[in-house]
Amino acid sequence: MIVLKKYKEAIIRFICGTGLITLLVLAWEMAASGGWKYANIFPPPSKFIKQLSNDGFKVGLGAQAASVQTSIISSILRVLTGLFIGLISAFLFGFFVQSNIWLKRFLMPLIRVLAPVAPIAWIPMALVLFGIGNQTAVFIVFMGVFFTLSIAVVRAIEIIPENLVNSAKTLGASKFQIWYKVIFPSILPNVFTILRLNFIAAWMAVLAAEMTGLQDGLGAIIMTGRNLFNNEMILMGMVLIGVVGFLFDSILKYIQDKFLWWDKKSRQ
């Protein structure tokens, strides 16, 4: 019972979340079997899920076809690579800009102009630069997260309580020690929250990039489905995108709650 109490909220959330989805799926199935007129455009789960268990199911045609598992893993790896490079670059950029007021005055307006440009707008240029392939997808993810994360890092550094840095100074910290022992841990929870929000943007960006003709990836499933006029394939792709994205966000949330709790807690 104690265990139940501890996880009470989690259990309630799980029941509510899965409950609503189950209800919607049931309604969808009933509508389709009851002769819904759009059942061809929106084939119900009972139809498209079968695609997954079909061993012969491949994305693409002929020798270039890739399995669903490969597609999922490819998409995840592209997002992770782009996010990772974007995060590291944003930290370096943020620290660089915050080290001197003139750097900030020159560089921040540029970043703020580039940030609102949707990552998919870079696709035409990326295709010319990198061709169709992993590099393009990673580049698009990077463009989708780098500017926002940079702004987040700069802002997070700005709002660090002055006395936190002052107390480190009076305890004998060197400039470098202040950066990595005080400023870095101070901004980590804040930046991670933005990273979580940005993961969703990155996830959307990678799909757009994969629709440019990559052979595998979740975006490629949708594109193949479109080319084959196969709505079952498109819907299955959409479900996979949603479920994988959800699982990924859950992992990020777990990391945040478990290892980066101090921002929230120290405000209490």
Place this chain on the structure above:
Amino acid sequence: MIKQEKGITCENLSYSWTKHPGEEDYIFRDVSFTIQQGEFISFIGPSGCGKSTMLNIISGLLAPYDGKVIKDGIEVMSPDKDLGVVFQDYSLFPWLTVKNNIAFGLKLNGKSKNEIDTRTDDILKRVGLWEARKKYPFQLSGGMKQRTAIARVLANNSNYMLMDEPFGALDYQTRLNMQSFVSEVSAEFNKTILFVTHHVEEAIILSDRVFLMSVNQKEKMDELIIDLAKPIDITSSKFNEYRKYIINHLNKEVNF
């Protein structure tokens, strides 16, 4: 000119928030004083008189507009771990446990793990934080947080402890408790303490001398020598004379 004796000497300190101050823009001007090693000095005055600014300048966190601070014969140009500071808002590192907060300064200086452990454990026991050593700051009461902040300075073995309204955010009971704690600490660890407060009784109870700062007279800082037998009897006539003197000083300053 370099002076050799231990202690803090402030020579003609001035401060202003503007770069080219007119007569009115100074927060204080040409203030000089000397603090001997081992003394407990309180700075008291109305808000806006520059108490905290004074402390920040002495700690090296803020550069004076004019004048200089000399500590043990050497001019203070930047923060120095010999001048430990305790802030009103505690400023503990929220991601570190009490023990690691206290060890923070020691770890900066590349001491061995053994040495750091021995020193922090000793401090933890002496300031009554042993039980709380594994807790994080958000799990502590205000008084415990401030104890940790003080212990952090003690662990660093700073000769000087600068305290900027350290008990301003604490409730009455905790405040009394912390007053006796600081009193014990200053005796036991033989620290020179510079203490900013706006609490009259607190200043008298703790200090050897009280510096009275002023908003209207920027070029003068009155000084009151406290000569009371310990333990201090707050009902004694002498205590009340001091109290009256300081309150009169503060009342002259009140501008509504």
